[in-house]
Amino acid sequence: MPLLRMRNATFVRGDCGVGPISLDLLAGDRATLVLDSSTEAAIVARLACGLVKASSGSVLIGDYDPRVQSVHCKRLAALVAHEPATLHENDFARYVKYRAALWNVEETHALRLAGSLRERLGSMHAAFAFPLIGALIGAPQLVVLDRPQAAYAADMLGLLERFALLSTHTSDADAATFAPFAQRGKLRA
C-alpha cells in the first residue's frame, strides 16, 4: 500500500492553481517533484502532507483522506517548510518541548532524540536544522521537504535515510543537485 497516493490532485484558489498531479510513494521511497513556481512547490508540499485539501482528484496519506481524517494524516506525514525558522540556538530546548507537547511525545524522549539529531546536523544553521529536527519528533513515516536547501542535501538525506521522502523544487537543476537519486524523466510534475 502506498504511503502517499495522489491521483489527478489539483489545488485551485483564485489565481493560484496547481496540478493535476499523480504520484505513488511507498515506505522508504524517495521522490522529487519540480514545479513551475515557488507557490506551486509550496502548495504541492502541503497537499502531500494533508495541510491543504485537494480541490479535485484525490490524495491519500496511508489509508487516510486529508479531507476527513487530517489528524491521522498529520501523524504520518511531516512538512519541513522552505522558509527558515526565526529561532536561535538558545531556543532549542523550548522549541523541542513545544513540538513534543503538540505531538504528545514524551518530553525526555523528544529532548534526547532532538539532541542526537542536532549533533548529526552540527554544521547546519539553527534556522534550517530546528524545523527538520522538529518534524522528526513526531516520528512520521513520510517527510515532505518544501524546496530544501541544496547546500544541506548530504546532511538532510543522511538523516532521513529511513523515511519516505518527497521534496519539491522549482528547477530540474535544484532537484538534481539535491536528489541525484531521482530519475531525471520523473522529475517534472
Next chain:
Amino acid sequence: MRTRPFVAIVAARLYAELGAIEFTILAALLVGMLAPRGLAGPIAFCCLAGIAAAMAQSPGRHRDLDHCEQSAPLFGRELARAKALAPCIAAILTAIAYLGAALTRGANEIAVAAPVVLSAVVLCTLVALCAAIRRGLPRVLYLIFAIAAGAAAYSLAAIAHSLWGELLFCAVAAFFAVRQYGEALARYDPI
C-alpha cells in the same frame, strides 16, 4: 481536548506576545488611574486591548507557531480553544490591571463592574479572533461585530441596568464566537 498541547499552545502564544501584553497592562494601569469611574472607560479600553490581542493572532505574525500548529495532529476545535484562550488571558489581565488601578483611586463599584467588564472583554476578544483569520470585507465586518458586541454589553449593563442580561448575552455570544472560530480554523488553508 488533551491538556498538554492545549497548555503548550497557550504558553507559546503568550510568550510570543509578552512585550505587547506588558505594554498593554502598563497602559491599563495608567488609564485606570486617570478614568476610574463608570463602565464606559474600562469596557472601551479593555475591549480595544482585547481586539488588539486577538488581531495579534493573525496568520503570519508568528510564522513558526502557525506552521507547528497547522502541522500538528489537532482538530480544528482543539486548536481554536487553545488559540482563543491566549488573547483572552491577555485581555483579562488588562482588565484586572485597569480595575485594580481604578480601585486604588477610590472606585467603589468594582464588585459590579468586574464581571461586566470581564465578560464584555472576553466576548469582544473572541469575536475579533474571527476577524484575525479573514481578510478584506469579512475581516472589517467581524471587527465591527466585535465593537458592536462590546457596545451591546455596555448598553445592557449601564443603560438597561441588567447585570444578568449582560452576562447571559456575553456567555451565549462568546459560545457562538468560539464555535465560529473553530469552524473557520478547520477550513483554513495556509496558502
